[in-house]
Amino acid sequence: MATVAQLRWKRAKRIVSRVAFYGLLLVIAVYTIFPFYWAIVSSLKSGSDLFEVEYWISQPHWDNYVAVFREQPFGRNILNSLFVSVSTVTLSLALALAAAYAIGRVQFRGRMLLMFVILGVSMFPQIAVLSGMFELINTLGLYNNLLALSFSYLIFTLPFTVWVLTTFMRELPKELEEAAIVDGASPLTIVTKVFMPLMGPALVTTGLLAFIAAWNEFLFALTFTLSSEMRTVPVAIALTSGASAHELPWGNIMAASVIVTVPLIILVLFFQRRIVSGLTAGAVKG
Numbered sequence: 001m002a003t004v005a006q007l008r009w010k011r012a013k014r015i016v017s018r019v020a021f022y023g024l025l026l027v028i029a030v031y032t033i034f035p036f037y038w039a040i041v042s043s044l045k046s047g048s049d050l051f052e053v054e055y056w057i058s059q060p061h062w063d064n065y066v067a068v069f070r071e072q073p074f075g076r077n078i079l080n081s082l083f084v085s086v087s088t089v090t091l092s093l094a095l096a097l098a099a100a101y102a103i104g105r106v107q108f109r110g111r112m113l114l115m116f117v118i119l120g121v122s123m124f125p126q127i128a129v130l131s132g133m134f135e136l137i138n139t140l141g142l143y144n145n146l147l148a149l150s151f152s153y154l155i156f157t158l159p160f161t162v163w164v165l166t167t168f169m170r171e172l173p174k175e176l177e178e179a180a181i182v183d184g185a186s187p188l189t190i191v192t193k194v195f196m197p198l199m200g201p202a203l204v205t206t207g208l209l210a211f212i213a214a215w216n217e218f219l220f221a222l223t224f225t226l227s228s229e230m231r232t233v234p235v236a237i238a239l240t241s242g243a244s245a246h247e248l249p250w251g252n253i254m255a256a257s258v259i260v261t262v263p264l265i266i267l268v269l270f271f272q273r274r275i276v277s278g279l280t281a282g283a284v285k286g
Contacts, residue, residue, distance in 0.1 A: 036261060043254035064255035068240075074256065076229055077236040080146055081260070084221075084232060085214040087150040089207045092157045096206065100165035101191050105177065115166065122159035126219045129155060137224055144226040152220045157210040168202040169195060204274040212264055233260045 044060035045052075068074050099118075103111055133152050142148035172195060180190045196203070218234040225231050231239070237256045240249050 036258075036265075039254045039257050039261075043251060043258050046251055064251035065259070067252050068256045068259065071252070072236060072240070073228055074233075074236055074259075077231050077233050078260070080230065081215055081232040081234075084146055084149045084153070085211045087147075088153040088157055088214040089210045091150065091154060092161045092210045093203060093207055095154070095158060096161035096165050097191055097196070099162045100169045101187065101195070103162070104166045104169035115163065118159050118162050122156055126156070130219065130223060133220070134223060143224060144230050145224075146230060148224045149214075149217075149221055149232065152224065153214045153217060156217075157213055161206040161210060164206045165199065165202055168199055172198060201274045204271050208267060208271055211267070215260070215264065 041054065041057055043064050044057045044062070045054075046061040046063055103115060133155070137143055137148045137152065140148075140151075142151065176194055176198075177190055180194050185193070215232075216234060217232075218238065221232045221235045222238070225235065228236070228239075233256070237253055237260070240253050240256060
C-alpha cells in the first residue's frame with residue numbers, strides 16, 4: 001500500500017509540476033505577445049474608437065496604414081533604416097571576425113585585458129558618449145548623413161559581436177588552422193575559407209542581434225540626422241505626432257510600429273534555431 005501511495009504521490013506531483021510549467025509559459029507568452037497584438041488592434045481603429053476597449057476588430061480600418069505613408073516619407077525612412085542596419089551588420093561582422101581571430105587564435109600578452117576593455121565599452125550608456133560622438137561626426141562632415149549612424153552604431157554592436165565570435169573561434173579545432181598553414185594559406189584565407197563556413201550559427205546570431213539593435217536605435221538617429229528624408233523609422237515614428245494636427249496620431253503611430261516590427265519577428269522566427277545554437281556556442285567544452 002505504501003508503494004502504491006508513493007507512486008500516486010509522484011504522479012500527482014509530476015502533473016502539478018507540468019501544469020505549473022505550462023501555466024508559467026502561458027503567462028510569459030501573454031505578457032510578451034499581448035502588447036504587439038494590442039498595437040495591431042489599435043492600428044485598425046480610427047477616431048474615437050481608439051479609446052474603446054475592444055479585443056477583436058469586427059470592421060478593420062486601414063486608413064492609418066495609408067496615412068503613415070501619405071503624411072510623411074515613411075517608405076524612405078524604412079529604406080534608411082534598412083541601409084543603416086545592413087551596413088552596421090556588415091562592418092561589425094567584418095571587424096569582429098578579424099578581431100576574433102587575433103584574440104582567439106594568436107598568442108600575445110594582454111589578450112584577456114583587451115577582451116574586458118572591449119566588453120567594458122558596451123557598458124557605457126549612449127548619453128555618456130553622445131557629445132563626443134557628435135563632435136567626431138561633425139568633424140568628419142557626416143552630420144545628417146546615414147554613414148554617421150552606421151559609424152556610431154559600432155559602439156554598441158561591435159563589443160558584443162567580438163565577444164561572441166571570439167568565444168566561438170576559440171572552440172574550433174587547432175588542426176584545421178595548422179593544416180591550412182601547411183598548405184600555404186594566409187590568415188585572411190584561414191578566416192574566410194576555413195573558419196567562416198563553421199561559424200554560421202555565431203555569425204547569424206550576432207548579425208541578427210546587431211541588426212535589431214541598429215533598427216531600433218533612437219538617440220543617435222535623432223541627434224545625428226536633421227531632415228525628414230534622412231530619418232530612420234524610430235525617429236519617424238516618434239515625430240508622427242506632428243504629421244496630423246486635426247486628428248489624434250495614435251492610430252498612425254500604432255500602424256507604423258506594426259509595419260517596422262513585423263520584419264524583425266519574421267527574421268527571428270526564421271533564424272531561431274541558429275540563434276539558440278549561436279548563443280550556446282562555446283558554453284560547454286567538449
